[in-house]
Amino acid sequence: MPAALAAVGMFAAQTLFNFVVPSGSGQAVATMPIMAPLADLLDVSRQTAVLAFQLGDGPTNILYPTSGYFMAALAIGGVRFYLPLFAMWAAVAVSFLIFAQLTGWS
Numbered sequence: 001m002p003a004a005l006a007a008v009g010m011f012a013a014q015t016l017f018n019f020v021v022p023s024g025s026g027q028a029v030a031t032m033p034i035m036a037p038l039a040d041l042l043d044v045s046r047q048t049a050v051l052a053f054q055l056g057d058g059p060t061n062i063l064y065p066t067s068g069y070f071m072a073a074l075a076i077g078g079v080r081f082y083l084p085l086f087a088m089w090a091a092v093a094v095s096f097l098i099f100a101q102l103t104g105w106s
Helices: 003-020 024-041 046-057 068-077 079-103
Strands: none
Touching: 003 024, 003 046, 003 079, 024 046, 046 079, 068 079
């Protein structure tokens, strides 16, 4: 698998794991000891792995029901507004991750 695709896979894994552990620091403690050596094995820079963590943690906080006060914001704003915005943010995140990996961001 190309390293850029592995970085996108890390982003997807962090996005899904954010449902289980909505706390940013808790998610970092649980996943980064796994993601850092995995990044080394897949020739992804550690900074790109941290970027995948950050991009996978932030935008999904509003979408997942495990964050109570964000669910109130979603109820006010509406899901129909947020889903297209989330899709655009995910596309931008994937493009940033691919750029970071291709340029050797470190």
